[in-house]
Amino acid sequence: MNVYSMLADAIRRRKDESAISYGKNRLTYGEFDLTCAALGDWLAAQGCVRGDRVLVFLKNGFEFPVLLMAIMRAGLVVVPTNAKLHPREVAWIAGDAEPKLIFTHREHVDALDAALEGEEKPRIIAIEDFSMPQPAPRSSVPAEVDPDEPAWIFYTSGTTGKPKGATLSHRNLIAASVNCLADVFAFVESDRVLHVAPLSHGSGLYLIPSLARGALNIVYDRANFRPDEVFDTIARERITAIAFVAPTMIVRFLEAAPRDGIGSLRGVIYGGATIHLEHIRAAVARFGPIFHQLYGQGESPMTISYLPGAAHLGADDETLVSAGYVRSGIEVRILDENDRDVPLGGDGEICVRGDVVMKGYWRNPDATAKALRGGWLHTGDVGHFDSGGRLRVLDRRHDTIISGGTNIYPKEVEDVLAAHPAVREVIAFGLPDSEWGESVAVALVADAGMTETAVLDFCRDHLARFKKPKHVFFLEELPKNAYGKVLRRTLRERFAAGS
Numbered sequence: 001m002n003v004y005s006m007l008a009d010a011i012r013r014r015k016d017e018s019a020i021s022y023g024k025n026r027l028t029y030g031e032f033d034l035t036c037a038a039l040g041d042w043l044a045a046q047g048c049v050r051g052d053r054v055l056v057f058l059k060n061g062f063e064f065p066v067l068l069m070a071i072m073r074a075g076l077v078v079v080p081t082n083a084k085l086h087p088r089e090v091a092w093i094a095g096d097a098e099p100k101l102i103f104t105h106r107e108h109v110d111a112l113d114a115a116l117e118g119e120e121k122p123r124i125i126a127i128e129d130f131s132m133p134q135p136a137p138r139s140s141v142p143a144e145v146d147p148d149e150p151a152w153i154f155y156t157s158g159t160t161g162k163p164k165g166a167t168l169s170h171r172n173l174i175a176a177s178v179n180c181l182a183d184v185f186a187f188v189e190s191d192r193v194l195h196v197a198p199l200s201h202g203s204g205l206y207l208i209p210s211l212a213r214g215a216l217n218i219v220y221d222r223a224n225f226r227p228d229e230v231f232d233t234i235a236r237e238r239i240t241a242i243a244f245v246a247p248t249m250i251v252r253f254l255e256a257a258p259r260d261g262i263g264s265l266r267g268v269i270y271g272g273a274t275i276h277l278e279h280i281r282a283a284v285a286r287f288g289p290i291f292h293q294l295y296g297q298g299e300s301p302m303t304i305s306y307l308p309g310a311a312h313l314g315a316d317d318e319t320l321v322s323a324g325y326v327r328s329g330i331e332v333r334i335l336d337e338n339d340r341d342v343p344l345g346g347d348g349e350i351c352v353r354g355d356v357v358m359k360g361y362w363r364n365p366d367a368t369a370k371a372l373r374g375g376w377l378h379t380g381d382v383g384h385f386d387s388g389g390r391l392r393v394l395d396r397r398h399d400t401i402i403s404g405g406t407n408i409y410p411k412e413v414e415d416v417l418a419a420h421p422a423v424r425e426v427i428a429f430g431l432p433d434s435e436w437g438e439s440v441a442v443a444l445v446a447d448a449g450m451t452e453t454a455v456l457d458f459c460r461d462h463l464a465r466f467k468k469p470k471h472v473f474f475l476e477e478l479p480k481n482a483y484g485k486v487l488r489r490t491l492r493e494r495f496a497a498g499s
Contacts (some may be wrong), residue, residue: 002142003151003173003208004073007033010214011139013064014189021213021237022062022219029214034135035066040074041144042133046101046123050075050143053099053153055110055122056200057090059083060219061129064199065207067103073404075143077150079165080200091115093155094122097165097362130334147171149223153200153362154298166298167361175329175355176302177209184306184330185241185267188310189214192264194239196220196230202244202272205302210243217243225249227256242268246485247275250283250291251425256284267292267309273485274393274411276418277321280312289313295323295393296356299377303356304329305391321415322390323383327434327455330354332391334384340373342384347407350383350398351376382409399488401430403438408467410488413440416462417455422447425478429492431471441489445478 007029010019015030027035048054054071056078058064069352071078081090087108090163094102094112099122104112106126113124145151151170155163181187188208195217197203210217218237222229225287230253233239242265250270265287271294283291293307293484307324326332333341334348342348357377360368370376382400394409401408425445430438444455452472459468473495479487 001147001170001172001174002073002075002145003141003177004036004069006174006177006208006212008070010189010212011399014214017189017214018216020062020065020217022221023221025062027066032069032137032191033139034137034171035132036070036073036368037139038133038136039066039070040140041136043071043074043076043101048074048076048100050145051077051149053077053079053097055079055081055094055102056097057081057083057085057104057112057129058200059105059223060195060199061127061221062219063103063130063132065204065217066132068199068204068207069211072151072173073142073143075149077153077157079109079153080204081155082198082200084198087111088115091117093163093165097155098122100499101125103130105148145170147174148359150359150362154301156298163366164364165359167362168301169359170356171441172301172358173205173208176205177212178363179208179327179329179356180209180302181213182248184294184302184308184327185209185269187213187215187241188356191215191240192238193217193241193243194220194230194233194237195243196225197244197246202269202302206243209390210241210477215241223250227252231256231259231262234265235259238264240264240266244272245270246272248273248425248480251279252273254279254282254286265290267356269294270443271295274323276415277317278415280320281405283314290421293324295391297379297381299358299371299379300352300354300356302350303354304330304332304350304379307390317480318386319388319390321392322386322388323393324390326391327356330356333376345384345386347382347384347394350379350381350391350393352379353377399429401428401438401440403430403433403440403466404436406439406466410440413459413463413467413469416459417442417444419462420455420458422450422454425486427478427486427491428469428489429488429495431492431496433470439470441466441473441492441495442469443473443478443495445475450474 011033019029019032103122106128152168153165193210195203289309295305297305305323331353333351346482413428431441433439
């Protein structure tokens with residue numbers, strides 16, 4: 001079954017209703033399907049055959065959702081890459097995925113072509129010079145594919161080395177979409193869904209379940225994320241759901257001035273990183289129980305566990321700091337370093353099994369064998385089940401600070417400092433220590449007047465002595481990757497070298 005087939009019912013029922021909107025551009029469900037079919041025919045005319053890869057290196061725009069769905073509809077494999085990557089980084093991904101075609105912006109064509117290696121380079125198409133094929137006179141059926149054939153290759157952000165291509169099959173995407181509708185957010189045809197995050201990442205994955213339910217998908221038509229402009233869009237377009245936001249976006253919502261006219265909003269799906277307790281409490285207090293948390297990763301998209309909006313209202317601290325409940329059709333185990341189950345409540349690596357788990361890493365059998373050993377995806381995250389049966393994610397396994405033989409999870413330190421009114425952003429990490437092995441360091445973005453003494457005094461009042469930072473660094477901004485995640489390793493390397 002082709003994942004695109006999930007849209008068939010909505011296309012029949014909602015033929016004349018809008019499916020995609022970007023600025024003044026709109027496509028009805030009927031037009032969307034005919035355009036995707038025509039684009040599939042065009043791709044075939046360019047020599048693309050079933051299983052070939054097509055790389056999409058674009059900012060959010062009108063063409064992006066059409067390309068994303070049309071490529072999979074045609075039985076090809078879409079390789080979406082974040083528009084904030086450098087062309088050299090994209091060239092590395094292209095060298096690994098070996099796409100037939102690359103869609104990008106005109107400004108990147110020369111740099112990308114220069115960075116690509118090999119005699120048989122993929123054809124690069126500037127989207128500004130590309131005329132979307134006219135809708136076909138009638139729609140063909142989606143390409144017949146085996147459910148386990150690749151549909152989407154998601155390249156990890158590469159914070160621990162070169163990115164790896166998590167290969168997601170049609171079965172993976174169907175399972176993730178069904179589980180989304182069952183657990184995280186039940187899109188309905190009256191929903192008006194706003195995409196403010198990159199469609200190359202989480203937001204693009206939510207196109208599938210929202211289109212399957214016949215909702216209108218509105219692509220944010222601004223170059224940068226500005227909370228006041230997002231609020232304007234919500235009010236103007238009567239937005240009911242935001243497909244996906246990172247925790248940093250929620251913090252920016254809180255920093256923006258309150259405004260009327262956004263009462264239509266009933267759901268904001270958030271994830272991609274842990275959110276600090278103080279921030280989610282403040283968000284629920286201001287906007288209501290509209291926040292739906294998910295925990296997943298590129299290797300197991302849109303899934304693993306969830307905390308629905310209703311569970312946020314009046315919740316205790318243990319609930320709000322958790323990643324919620326294990327999703328439908330998912331199995332989760334907490335394993336030690338020898339892949340043995342730890343006692344209930346004990347810390348260990350979060351391991352996952354189910355139809356949502358990737359087939360493996362693209363052309364990387366060694367990494368695949370390591371990640372999927374024993375038939376379970378080893379997420380690299382440390383966590384446990386709390387007293388309410390919810391999954392608690394503590395940190396990435398390789399980010400754990402071991403000081404004097406004791407594990408310290410950076411998030412514990414970050415949660416404390418995030419509660420300080422003068423701290424805007426904070427990240428904790430370990431630095432080499434000749435006496436203790438590692439010691440705790442923090443980098444902060446804070447209001448003027450915040451001092452190292454104030455940081456240490458605050459930590460002394462809220463943290464065990466051995467968890468208190470030994471090093472405090474103030475920065476104007478924290479380094480982030482293309483998806484908005486803070487680069488902890490970059491800070492660790494920078495300040496370790498400085499010491």
